[in-house]
Amino acid sequence: MTRSPGTPLPPPKARRRLREAASLTQAQLADRMGVTRATVRTWESGRTTPRGRKREAYAALLKTLAEEESAAAKPAPVPVVVAVRTGPGSPAEDTETLVLPAKAPRTEEQQERRPEPLPKPVALTPAQAFDALYEFGTPALVRQTFLLTGRRELARESVERAFQTAWENWPEVARDPDPVGWVRAVAYEYALSPWQRFRPRHRHPEPPPADPGDRTLLNTLLRLPPRHRRTLLLYDGVGLDLPETAAETEASTPATANRLLNARRAMAGRLPELADPDVLHRRLAxxxxxxxxxxxxxxxxxxxxxxxxxxxxxxxxxxxAALIGTTALALRTAPTHYEPPVSPGETVRGVPPKVAPGALSDEELELRQKLRDQMQDGPERLTPRLE
Structure with a gap:
């Protein structure tokens, strides 16, 4: 399953700046786009990206706002469109358009004045960068994990454990192009781990949502298999595209598409009003x-x-240390040479082995005397005699 490249959009911060420059609230922009205020908030925060006709309409509206802003500026700056790729080797649909206003011509007084040096960017320490990532991604990740498991405490614990793992591997996470996705994958794996069902806390159910519609949707979502539920949440809830969803779930693209279709079919079979993906996305949010x-x-x-x-x-x-001590003790007490075991006694020429020490019987005394009287060097015919 492939997708055609989408219409380029400005970065999330530029979207919010253009809306605020036009003196529009999120509710007003949502009315013009025909969506909810929460959807506009997710677009401007970068958590989701519109697709299809919504993407084209949103891009056209932002372009109009950018033109109005450039026309109102004095002197009128010439907008410069720069294509920015979100990462190396990213597809064409991940290319974003950044609108930068051109600088106004400088006067003679400004040309004679020496330009002031720009302030140096402040470098964040690893702890500060981690805190910023945690505060940015934790609220959304906890809500997503709650939809994945239906348990509030497990969702909180999974996200905190994922961020603890991220802090232990911070050099790797800091260089990752999508650190929130790195943490999200760890949190989902921890939350869906099979051993969670053996914990005592899992035996006691948590109170369901107060709203009947939310309770029905959550119960329907939890009836899906874990893999289908995770795929549906990543694609229709988080807003990832199909290749990114396949990569995060460690599955092939056809298998991910099949899981998504089965999950949507199951959701629509129990809740027909959620057959539209946009409605499903809004209800999950x-x-x-x-x-x-x-x-x-x-x-x-x-x-x-x-x-x-x-x-x-x-x-x-x-x-x-315990392993080294045990090995040293074994080497110290082990024998240095081989000692063959003593073989058990056997019957020799009809003589029974001695079972236990004690007084000899008459037969044993007679046999001993007979053996002592006879020659021990061999038969008599081999004994030399003096003539």
Missing amino acids: EVASNERLRAAKPPTVRVGSERRARFWTRAAIAFT
């Missing part, structure tokens, strides 16, 4: 937004990650 989901602060997550890393490091050191 509403159900997740209606829940009050909390998460720990970034310093608490970092401290917990470091504490867990120290625990496992000390446990590995203790196990290694």
Whole structure:
């Protein structure tokens, strides 16, 4: 399954800036686009991207707002369109258009004045960068994991554990082109782990959502197989395209498309009003937004990650020391030469082996005397005699 390249869109920050420059609220823009305010909020935050006709209409509206902004500026700047790829080797639909206003011509006084040096960008420490990523991605990830599992505490725990793993592997996560996706994959794997069902907390169900419609949608979603549920949530909930969904679920593109179609068919069979993907996307966002989901602060997550890393490091050191001590003790007490075992007694020429020490019987005394009287060097015919 392939897709044609979509209409280029400005970055999320540029979308919000163009709307605010036109003095439009999110509700007004949502009315003009025919969507909800929550959908516009996700477009401007970068969590989702419109597709199909919504994408073309949104791109045309943003282009109109950019032209109005450039026409109102004095002197009128000439917009410069720059195509920016989101990552190396990204497809054409991931190309974004960034509109930059041209600078006005400088006056003679400005030309004679020396330009002031630009302030140097402030470099964030690893802890500050982690805290920023945590505060940006935690709310959405907790809501998505709640839709995936139907459990609030498990969703919070899964996201916190995923961020703890991200802090332990921070150099790798910092270089990743999509760090939120890295954390999301770890959180989903932890939440859908089979051993979660053996925990005592899993035996006690949590209270369902208060709204009957939200409760019905969540129960229908939880009836899907975990793989189909995850695929549906990534594609229709998060807004990933099919190749990205296949890569995150570690499946082929045809298999992912088949899971998505089966999940949509199952959802539409129980809830016919959710047959439209746009309606399904909006309802998933509403159900997740209606829940009050909390998460720990970034310093608490970092401290917990470091504490867990120290625990496992000390446990590995203790196990290694115990293994070395056991090996040394075995080498110290092991024999240095081979000692063959004593073979058990056997009957020789009709003489029974001695079972236990004690007084000899008459037969044994007679046999002993007979053996002592006879020559021990061989038969008499071999004994030399003096003549």
